[in-house]
Amino acid sequence: MRAVVYEDVRTVGVRDVPDAGLEAETDALVRISSSALCGTDLHMYDGRTGATPGLVLGHEPLGVVEQAGNAVQTIRPGMRVVIPTHLFCGTCAMCARGLSAACLRARPEGVGAAYGYAGMGPYPGAQADLLRVPWADANCVRVPGEPGDAHEDDFVLLADAFVTGWHAAATLAGIEAGDTAAVFGAGAIGLLSAYSALLLGARVVYCVDGVDARVDKAGEVGAVPIDFRRGDPVEQIREHRARAGLPLGEEKLNGVDKVIDAVGFQARDREHPDQERPNQVIADAARLVNPTGATGVAGVYPDTDLQPRPGATAHEDLVAPWGTLFSKGIAVRFGRTHDRRYTLLLRDLVVSGRARPGVIVTHHGTLTDAPQLYQRFDRRDDVIKAVLHP
Numbered sequence: 001m002r003a004v005v006y007e008d009v010r011t012v013g014v015r016d017v018p019d020a021g022l023e024a025e026t027d028a029l030v031r032i033s034s035s036a037l038c039g040t041d042l043h044m045y046d047g048r049t050g051a052t053p054g055l056v057l058g059h060e061p062l063g064v065v066e067q068a069g070n071a072v073q074t075i076r077p078g079m080r081v082v083i084p085t086h087l088f089c090g091t092c093a094m095c096a097r098g099l100s101a102a103c104l105r106a107r108p109e110g111v112g113a114a115y116g117y118a119g120m121g122p123y124p125g126a127q128a129d130l131l132r133v134p135w136a137d138a139n140c141v142r143v144p145g146e147p148g149d150a151h152e153d154d155f156v157l158l159a160d161a162f163v164t165g166w167h168a169a170a171t172l173a174g175i176e177a178g179d180t181a182a183v184f185g186a187g188a189i190g191l192l193s194a195y196s197a198l199l200l201g202a203r204v205v206y207c208v209d210g211v212d213a214r215v216d217k218a219g220e221v222g223a224v225p226i227d228f229r230r231g232d233p234v235e236q237i238r239e240h241r242a243r244a245g246l247p248l249g250e251e252k253l254n255g256v257d258k259v260i261d262a263v264g265f266q267a268r269d270r271e272h273p274d275q276e277r278p279n280q281v282i283a284d285a286a287r288l289v290n291p292t293g294a295t296g297v298a299g300v301y302p303d304t305d306l307q308p309r310p311g312a313t314a315h316e317d318l319v320a321p322w323g324t325l326f327s328k329g330i331a332v333r334f335g336r337t338h339d340r341r342y343t344l345l346l347r348d349l350v351v352s353g354r355a356r357p358g359v360i361v362t363h364h365g366t367l368t369d370a371p372q373l374y375q376r377f378d379r380r381d382d383v384i385k386a387v388l389h390p
C-alpha cells in the first residue's frame with residue numbers, strides 16, 4: 001500500500017510500505033477515504049517533537065471497514081467509520097471513565113496512544129491506503145452515508161479537529177451559555193474551538209491570529225476576528241467589549257470569561273514576529289481573562305523541543321504569570337482530547353444539520369500531493385486544513 005512517510009526534517013515522501021492487516025482477533029482493517037493533516041503533524045515535520053524516519057504519518061482517518069477480526073462484535077465490512085486519533089482499549093479503568101486519551105493499555109510504556117505520532121506508541125499512521133484499527137468495537141465509530149458524499153469533510157474532522165475544539169471549549173475552558181470567550185489561534189483547532197464555543201451558547205467569541213486567510217476564516221465561522229498585527233490583541237478585545245457597552249458597575253469585567261490557547265509552543269512572539277515565544281499566549285490569556293474565569297490549553301507543549309527556533313528553548317518549562325492567574329482565581333486546564341466522549345454527540349450535530357465543521361477545510365489532494373501540501377501547510381498561511389484522499 002502507499003503511505004505518507006516522515007523522512008527527515010521538513011521532508012515527507014510517498015512510499016510503498018507493507019500492507020496494513022489484522023494482527024489480533026479484535027482488530028479491523030479500514031480502507032481510508034479521507035485522512036487530514038494536522039498542526040500536530042507539523043510539530044513532527046519541523047523536527048520539533050522527534051519523529052523517527054520511516055514513521056507513517058496521520059491520525060485523522062475516515063473510511064470503510066474492509067475486514068474485521070473474529071472477535072469483533074459490532075463492526076462489519078462495508079461500514080463507514082471515523083477513527084478517533086487516540087486509540088484505546090475500551091475496558092481499562094481510564095477508558096471506563098471516558099478518559100480514552102489516557103488509556104492504560106494502548107501503550108506499554110505510558111498512558112494514551114495515537115496513530116502516526118512520535119512518542120505515542122507503535123501504531124502506523126492513517127495517511128495511507130489502509131489502517132489497522134486495534135480494539136475495533138471501541139475505536140470504529142459509525143457514520144451514515146457513502147464515501148465522498150456531502151459530509152466527507154465534516155466526518156473526517158470528527159477524528160480529531162472537531163473533538164479537540166469541542167473538548168477545549170466545553171471541558172478545558174468550561175464554556176457555558178452566555179459566556180464571553182476568546183480563542184488564540186485560527187488554525188483548524190482554534191476555528192473549531194470558536195465554532196464549538198458558539199454552539200455551546202457563548203454570547204461573543206473573539207478569535208486571534210495574524211494571518212489573513214485565517215483571520216478571515218474566523219469571521220466566516222461566526223467569531224469576531226482579531227488581527228494581532230494591528231496591535232495588542234488584549235487591548236483590541238477590551239476596546240471591542242467597551243464599545244459593545246459594559247453594564248453599569250461591571251466595567252471591571254472588560255476582558256472575557258473564558259480563554260482558549262489553540263496555538264501551543266510554536267507561538268509567534270508578537271514583539272518580534274520572526275521569533276517564537278512559547279509563553280506568548282498564556283501571558284496574553286492571563287491579562288485578558290476576567291476574574292474567576294478559566295483558560296483551556298489545547299495547543300501542544302512538549303517536554304523537550306528538539307529544534308528550538310530563535311526565541312524558544314530546548315526545555316519547555318513554560319514561564320506562566322502564575323501570580324496574575326492566582327490573584328484572579330483562574331482555572332487553567334491542559335490536555336489531549338478524550339475523543340470518544342464527544343464523537344457521537346458531534347456526529348449527531350453534523351447529521352442533524354446543526355454543525356458544519358467542514359467549512360474550515362481549505363485543500364484536498366491525493367497521497368501523491370502530500371509532500372507539496374505539507375510544505376505549504378508548514379507556512380501556516382492559506383492551507384488551514386488539508387485532507388488527503390488515498
Ligand SMILES: NC(=O)c1ccc[n+]([C@@H]2O[C@H](COP(=O)([O-])OP(=O)(O)OC[C@H]3O[C@@H](n4cnc5c(N)ncnc54)[C@H](O)[C@@H]3O)[C@@H](O)[C@H]2O)c1
Nearest residue numbers: 039040164185187188189264267268298299300335336337
Ligand atoms: N489537545 C489535543 O488533543 C490536540 C489535538 C490536535 C491538535 N492539537 C494542537 O493544537 C495546536 C493547533 O493546531 P492546528 O492544527 O490548529 O495548528 P496550526 O499550526 O494550523 O494553527 C496555529 C495557529 O496559531 C497562530 N498563532 C501563532 N502564534 C500566535 C499568537 N501569538 N497568537 C495567536 N495566534 C498565533 C498561527 O498563525 C496559526 O494560525 C497545535 O499545537 C496542535 O498540535 C492538540
Ligand SMILES: [Zn+2]
Nearest residue numbers: 038040060160
Ligand atoms: Zn490532529
Ligand SMILES: [Zn+2]
Nearest residue numbers: 089092095103
Ligand atoms: Zn483503555
